[in-house]
Amino acid sequence: MSVAIIGAGVGGLTAALSLHAAGQEDILLLEAAREIRDVGVGINLPPHAVRELSELGLGDALEKVGVPTKELAYYDPKGQLIWAEPRGLDAGYRWPQYSIHRGTLQRLLVDAVRERLGPSAIRVAQRVTGISSTNNRAVIAATDLFEDRPVSYTADVAICADGIRSPSRDSLYGAVTPLASNGWVMYRGVTRAGPFLSGRSMVIIGDETQRVVVYPIADGVINWLLVRPKDATRAETELGNWNLPVPTNVIAEFVKDYRFDWLDVHHLVSSSSESYEYPMADIDPLPRWIFGRCALLGDAAHAMYPFGSNGASQAILDARVLAYELATAATTDDALRAYDAQRRPVASEVQLANRRQAGDVMARVSALARSGAHGDAKAELQDVERRYKQLAGFDVDALNTRKSWSVSDVSR
């Protein structure tokens, strides 16, 4: 079976590795970028994602570059603890939770793809412009950006993993999928700084008016992000663009009161080496992911607000399930149907849960904390987190005991 994957992001690369591990040989990745650069800032991989990458033989590589998150702690805007819980191995999972630079994760996956599938498995500068499915073949139209000429590809199956603004999704739907926004902006950056709290803590500080998330992503490197309503004085920004630089002093002003004896957020933000603004964007859950021999995967299928550390994780789960089904189902069409049936309802629920996290959950918790009812706020958060883990696939018992999506000795 030949498979073409559109997009060499976390989803597309994991799909390539998963298909290869499941016995597929003929895999080609088409990537629009002229070269694959280590872009982005921090990303967090909870144990359900780490399990899949470990089962693809990447556990040792991740251990070398990721920071194993020890705890997640919520604080009110005055720096008072509301609730903390252990994470990863400390929480009883069989797999760690890692905080990592997104570029480092992508580089690790690219290196593994090139090593296992061959140096030419990823074809860069191929911008896909259209896709269709006819006579059990996927037909892909693209532009070769090096030579500035149209090119086309065909494959038995095409996996559309070209991100939140997915041109291939729009081509399959015959219309542009609108990006939704709640009018909030995420400011993100990294700073060279020493450890805080346990040295492996991930903290969320704030209330319904703004929240800061801070965690280390490497030795001496701290990732931070601030989410708050768009400032009226800032120009309109492009939805779905992860790489809009922003002057650090603009963001530092928003956190001037966030100076605690256990972490000086203002100092962290002001001394940041790079900062970006990302207008919060997602898409509504989609009614279908499968169009003949074309399947949507990752952000193309379920772009979500970046809350709950599940954007990349759900893409990784998609990749593993799709590869498993393609290797084990009776027919390719059955496999694609089974992939859709397993993954679309779950990812759709996670999209909606992330919208709730962005809004009413924080409002309820903050109101309780403000009235001094920290115990009730804690109970509320605990309950939300428990339900979110069940939904997104990282309830500790369920994850530790569910069967693997690894396939051995399968050839089709």
Ligand SMILES: Cc1cc2nc3c(=O)[nH]c(=O)nc-3n(C[C@H](O)[C@H](O)[C@H](O)COP(=O)(O)OP(=O)(O)OC[C@H]3O[C@@H](n4cnc5c(N)ncnc54)[C@H](O)[C@@H]3O)c2cc1C
């Ligand atoms: C540049 C960038 C920076 C990011 N930074 C962060 C971050 O700091 N923190 C965070 O949590 N998340 C970040 N994300 C998002 C996060 O990586 C994704 O939510 C998640 O990993 C899902 O991955 P994906 O593979 O579905 O999509 P993506 O990671 O978005 O990958 C999509 C890939 O498809 C390629 N592509 C797009 N259009 C075409 C086309 N027409 N033809 C061929 N290829 C195409 C893109 O170049 C990209 O490589 C970033 C994404 C990008 C693209």
